[in-house]
Amino acid sequence: MITVTDLKKVYYQGKREIRALDGVTLSVPANSVHGIVGQSGAGKSTLVRCLAMLDRPTSGTVEINGADLTAVHAAELRAARRRLGLVFQHANLFDARTILGNVAYPLELARVPRTEREAKAVELLGLVGLADAGPAYPAQLSGGQRQRVGIARALATDPDVLLCDEPTSALDPRTTDEILDLIASLKARVGLAVLVITHEMHVVKRICDSVTLLEDGLVVESGRLGEVVGRFGGRLSEALLALPAPDPASGRSVEVLDSVPPNDVAVVTRAERHFAVELPVVAGVVESLDGTTFRRQRVAVPDRLDVSELVGFLRAGGAGARPSDPEAVR
Ligand SMILES: Nc1ncnc2c1ncn2[C@@H]1O[C@H](COP(=O)(O)OP(=O)(O)O)[C@@H](O)[C@H]1O
Ligand SMILES: [Mg+2]
Numbered sequence: 001m002i003t004v005t006d007l008k009k010v011y012y013q014g015k016r017e018i019r020a021l022d023g024v025t026l027s028v029p030a031n032s033v034h035g036i037v038g039q040s041g042a043g044k045s046t047l048v049r050c051l052a053m054l055d056r057p058t059s060g061t062v063e064i065n066g067a068d069l070t071a072v073h074a075a076e077l078r079a080a081r082r083r084l085g086l087v088f089q090h091a092n093l094f095d096a097r098t099i100l101g102n103v104a105y106p107l108e109l110a111r112v113p114r115t116e117r118e119a120k121a122v123e124l125l126g127l128v129g130l131a132d133a134g135p136a137y138p139a140q141l142s143g144g145q146r147q148r149v150g151i152a153r154a155l156a157t158d159p160d161v162l163l164c165d166e167p168t169s170a171l172d173p174r175t176t177d178e179i180l181d182l183i184a185s186l187k188a189r190v191g192l193a194v195l196v197i198t199h200e201m202h203v204v205k206r207i208c209d210s211v212t213l214l215e216d217g218l219v220v221e222s223g224r225l226g227e228v229v230g231r232f233g234g235r236l237s238e239a240l241l242a243l244p245a246p247d248p249a250s251g252r253s254v255e256v257l258d259s260v261p262p263n264d265v266a267v268v269t270r271a272e273r274h275f276a277v278e279l280p281v282v283a284g285v286v287e288s289l290d291g292t293t294f295r296r297q298r299v300a301v302p303d304r305l306d307v308s309e310l311v312g313f314l315r316a317g318g319a320g321a322r323p324s325d326p327e328a329v330r
Contacts, residue, residue, distance in 0.1 A: 002161045003027040007060035020046040022217035028193040035204040036197045038214035044197045048165045085159035089166045091150030093138040100134035106156040124152035144175035165197045226290030232257040232320020241296040243283045246324040252301040257320035267317040
């Protein structure tokens, strides 16, 4: 479990103060994957550096299983860092070392005896699906395979936290999904909390149990995936269930977010029956997330139906609803 409390990092550019992290609080329980998303400049890399203790936070604490990393003295920093495994966009392997030698490297730093560290590296290469790659060199591997090696290396010291910074940004879509599924599978390891920094909603949807939206160094939204997606109109909900922008020429429409079980009658269908109209779906997305099926739709509203009446009916039925163009309500 990793717990970040009121973490602040201030940089100075001349006299200008840049609050890269302005009081970030979040926690990631063991055996779960937490996503951190945010636009460029939001503070994601600063958060990674502060968590990995590559940079000292200005204030606040970072605790791994209750032990405060920010209180660790410089001399103990290396040992403390072993509790946290790091995976970056590129694996940055040592070209002159074998794959086995790369995975065993953190254990070499930790002065683990050769036979022990090689046995561990063999085990981890098996875990990431590269059981036979040990004697090979990085240049002989594909980008996806090198990333697997990077993940195995990050796990070498049996960390409590796996911190992945844009782990799939450099990979093609198919390899991305293979690596994401590998990362998701790791949360089953005893006591491991996985933190994934990403700008891709696909990553969040595929592997995250919970997610935090960071902006200007602040937490804008945070929660379990189902919770944030179900927050109609919320930034993460809109991003995770993205619809194309409404076409102004297409007339009046209403946006609906519904999470009824797949076998129940959808609220839009109930509205069609209630008002005896057809509500054609002009855009829609269905996603099963966090055990719930979410349906976000934009439906065209026929002229003879009052938009606010429809919105009222949909809301009364438990859905999120609003006119696509608030000006159009009449
Ligand atoms: N070493 C630094 N010195 C000054 N400002 C920095 C430094 N590192 C980051 N910043 C600033 O802090 C803010 C957050 O940056 P960063 O953490 O890199 O965001 P992200 O990774 O989300 O794009 C930005 O305004 C950035 O310019
Ligand atoms: Mg960054």
